[in-house]
Amino acid sequence: MEFIKEAFARNYIAPLGENVTGFEEDIKAFTGAENALALSSGTAALHLALLSLGIKAGDRVMASSLTFIGSVSPITFIGAEPIFIDSDKKSWNLDPNLLEDAVRRERPKALILTHLYGCCADLEAIGRICDQWGVVLIEDAAESLGAVYKERQSGTIGAAGIYSFNGNKIITTSGGGMLVSQSEAVARRASFLSTQAREPVAHYEHNEIGFNYRMSNILAGIGRGQMRVLSDRVRRRREIFSFYRSALNDLPIEFMPEISGSRSNRWLSAILLNDSRVTTEAARLALERKNIESRPLWKPMHAQGAFSGAKRYVTGVSEDLFARGLCLPSGSQMNEDDLWLTAETIRNIFR
Numbered sequence: 588m589e590f591i592k593e594a595f596a597r598n599y600i601a602p603l604g605e606n607v608t609g610f611e612e613d614i615k616a617f618t619g620a621e622n623a624l625a626l627s628s629g630t631a632a633l634h635l636a637l638l639s640l641g642i643k644a645g646d647r648v649m650a651s652s653l654t655f656i657g658s659v660s661p662i663t664f665i666g667a668e669p670i671f672i673d674s675d676k677k678s679w680n681l682d683p684n685l686l687e688d689a690v691r692r693e694r695p696k697a698l699i700l701t702h703l704y705g706c707c708a709d710l711e712a713i714g715r716i717c718d719q720w721g722v723v724l725i726e727d728a729a730e731s732l733g734a735v736y737k738e739r740q741s742g743t744i745g746a747a748g749i750y751s752f753n754g755n756k757i758i759t760t761s762g763g764g765m766l767v768s769q770s771e772a773v774a775r776r777a778s779f780l781s782t783q784a785r786e787p788v789a790h791y792e793h794n795e796i797g798f799n800y801r802m803s804n805i806l807a808g809i810g811r812g813q814m815r816v817l818s819d820r821v822r823r824r825r826e827i828f829s830f831y832r833s834a835l836n837d838l839p840i841e842f843m844p845e846i847s848g849s850r851s852n853r854w855l856s857a858i859l860l861n862d863s864r865v866t867t868e869a870a871r872l873a874l875e876r877k878n879i880e881s882r883p884l885w886k887p888m889h890a891q892g893a894f895s896g897a898k899r900y901v902t903g904v905s906e907d908l909f910a911r912g913l914c915l916p917s918g919s920q921m922n923e924d925d926l927w928l929t930a931e932t933i934r935n936i937f938r
């Protein structure tokens with residue numbers, strides 16, 4: 588509220604201003620990214636990441652199939668061709684072996700790699716494949732702000748990374764996103780495209796088409812406030828995950844793995860129901876009867892009608908995860924009573 592009040596007091600509510608710059612500085616300081624650009628959404632950040640890295644219409648762009656559609660729709664915005672890669676059992680994230688085979692056959696320009704529910708994908712193996720075959724790696728860290736892979740923050744390891752501050756993410760600006768990159772040229776190009784590709788002259792001069800994608804100074808004020816609690820949020824989400832794991836450890840339930848060398852932000856506590864008599868829909872409805880919200884995992888992109896014609900390299904892993912998986916309530920504000928009620932309700936489903 589102080590950041591927002593300050594913006595009003597200085598009559599600096601839009602478009603850019605100190606909160607935008609301050610929020611970008613906060614993200615750089617927290618993640619170690621060299622450059623950060625505050626934008627209107629995570630989807631917009633991915634759109635600009637593709638364009639700023641030189642991906643063009645007709646290029647092939649690979650992507651994690653088990654993800655949210657905002658991760659991959661930007662591929663179609665630019666007229667590129669999405670190719671979906673399935674998950675592996677070990678991480679639930681993109682399968683490096685499948686990727687290697689697919690890259691060898693398809694020679695894609697780029698890969699959009701999702702860190703699912705805050706858990707890092709196998710960045711070492713995937714990064715090695717991308718380096719070897721000259722594939723531009725874009726990290727979709729929309730869900731994983733605060734997650735660490737081998738001492739580095741998710742989002743800062745690829746050629747570019749994005750975060751989302753949509754209402755459901757670990758921190759929020761009510762809506763917003765951030766593009767980060769170690770390359771100043773990429774950040775500068777994205778910044779230019781995010782402000783209608785306006786040339787730096789006094790009048791309105793445009794030699795190409797851009798977008799209206801910048802974050803407002805008011806929303807960035809929310810972001811600055813949220814950055815003060817990000818570490819607390821990560822700690823709390825990890826506590827919630829640990830609670831579920833110990834409270835439910837005797838049930839036929841599997842918890843989303845955290846691959847070695849990584850530390851998840853546990854944005855959402857995701858589980859698999861390993862009992863053929865208990866469907867995810869039955870579990871979801873049993874929780875809903877107690878006014879407890881839960882959701883199936885993302886439905887894989889290769890199984891979506893919108894992508895029925897898209898190429899895919901699939902093994903059945905993500906479809907199996909979708910069939911058996913459930914995201915449990917994971918909000919940072921949940922108290923011990925909420926957690927126990929959720930755990931007891933799940934326990935009763937198996938009785």
Ligand SMILES: *Cc1c(COP(=O)(O)O)cnc(C)c1O
Nearest residue numbers: 628629630655657658729751753
């Ligand atoms: C939320 C999300 C996005 C999109 O972010 P928005 O800010 O909602 O546009 C992209 N990818 C993943 C994996 C997400 O969860």
